[in-house]
Amino acid sequence: MSVAQPFxxxxxxxxxxxxxxxxxxxxxxxGRYPIGSPLPSETQLADQFGVSRPVIREALRYLQSRGLxxxxxxxxxxxxxxxxxxxxxxxxxxxxxxYRHVKVEHLTEARLLIEPEVSRLAALNATPRxxxxxxxxxxxxxxxKNPDEKDKMYALFHRLVGRCCGNPLYATxxxxxxxxxxxxxxxxxxxxxxxxxxxxHDEIIEAFEKHDPEKAAEVxxxxxxxxxxxMHELETTYLALLERKEESISG
Numbered sequence: 001m002s003v004a005q006p007f008x009x010x011x012x013x014x015x016x017x018x019x020x021x022x023x024x025x026x027x028x029x030x031g032r033y034p035i036g037s038p039l040p041s042e043t044q045l046a047d048q049f050g051v052s053r054p055v056i057r058e059a060l061r062y063l064q065s066r067g068l069x070x071x072x073x074x075x076x077x078x079x080x081x082x083x084x085x086x087x088x089x090x091x092x093x094x095x096x097x098x099y100r101h102v103k104v105e106h107l108t109e110a111r112l113l114i115e116p117e118v119s120r121l122a123a124l125n126a127t128p129r130x131x132x133x134x135x136x137x138x139x140x141x142x143x144x145k146n147p148d149e150k151d152k153m154y155a156l157f158h159r160l161v162g163r164c165c166g167n168p169l170y171a172t173x174x175x176x177x178x179x180x181x182x183x184x185x186x187x188x189x190x191x192x193x194x195x196x197x198x199x200x201h202d203e204i205i206e207a208f209e210k211h212d213p214e215k216a217a218e219v220x221x222x223x224x225x226x227x228x229x230x231m232h233e234l235e236t237t238y239l240a241l242l243e244r245k246e247e248s249i250s251g
Contacts, residue, residue: 004032006040009050016051020059023049028068028081039069039079104235107180108228112221114173115158118165119204119220120213125166131208134160138205141198148186154196155182161204161220184231188238195230 004027010019027033040048045056060079063069069079122130137157144150155178162174189195200223207216 004037007045007048009048016055017058017062020045020049020051020055021062024059024063025068033081035081037081039081041078102180102184104184104228104232107177107184107231110177111181111224111228114170114177115224116217116221118162118167118170118174119207120217121165121167121170122161123208123211123213123216126161126164126208130160130164131205134201134205134208138198138201147189150196151182151185151189154200157201184235188231188234190234195227195234200226 007023007027010016010023024039033039039045039060042053042056042060046053049056060069060071063079064071067082070082071077071079134157137153137160141150141153144153159175159178162171162178165171165174185195203219204216204223207213207219
């Protein structure tokens with residue numbers, strides 16, 4: 001049996017299973033139920049929430065479909081908490097940010113460790129065709145007005161750098177880092193806000209053309225720091241807005 005504090009009864013309006021889902025997610029993300037721990041039984045949850053067992057089953061099925069819980073059968077079965085970040089859907093990303101399971105700080109640590117080395121290797125291994133592909137992408141920046149599409153193109157540039165660095169493991173890491181970056185930006189950034197400039201990648205390409213690995217690593221570090229500082233400011237603003245929203249709802 002879980003040692004966490006029991007749930008409280010939910011108000012009998014709206015969609016009951018959605019209310020149950022929300023409360024369980026909050027309990028998991030706030031640390032009341034660590035990874036691998038069991039939730040109370042269906043009967044216990046139904047009693048704590050003041051709803052029927054079918055409502056609980058529907059909520060648990062939904063949480064299972066999102067990868068947040070694992071349903072185990074048998075005498076020692078039940079609903080067990082999974083790694084909320086590893087299995088989270090994009091729609092759950094805002095919850096992970098709110099409860100500080102993912103932070104810009106995490107992204108900063110990863111990018112500043114990986115990206116300079118990837119850029120250094122790209123300066124040594126990028127072919128003329130690779131570099132021309134990056135230049136063509138940069139030329140397209142000015143033709144795109146939609147901020148979301150532009151963010152994807154900026155991320156694609158870094159994916160291309162990873163793909164031409166000559167190390168498939170680094171290339172895979174850069175794909176994951178850019179997935180994370182895009183997801184983070186999509187959640188925390190106002191639609192009209194640009195944190196990139198169209199010419200931000202020009203100096204990186206210049207270092208690649210000169211096959212200057214140290215310059216490429218230096219420029220990549222400076223560029224990553226600038227973007228991450230912008231993201232940190234957006235994260236702070238976003239969290240403040242979420243907290244005010246939560247307070248107004250609970251009030």
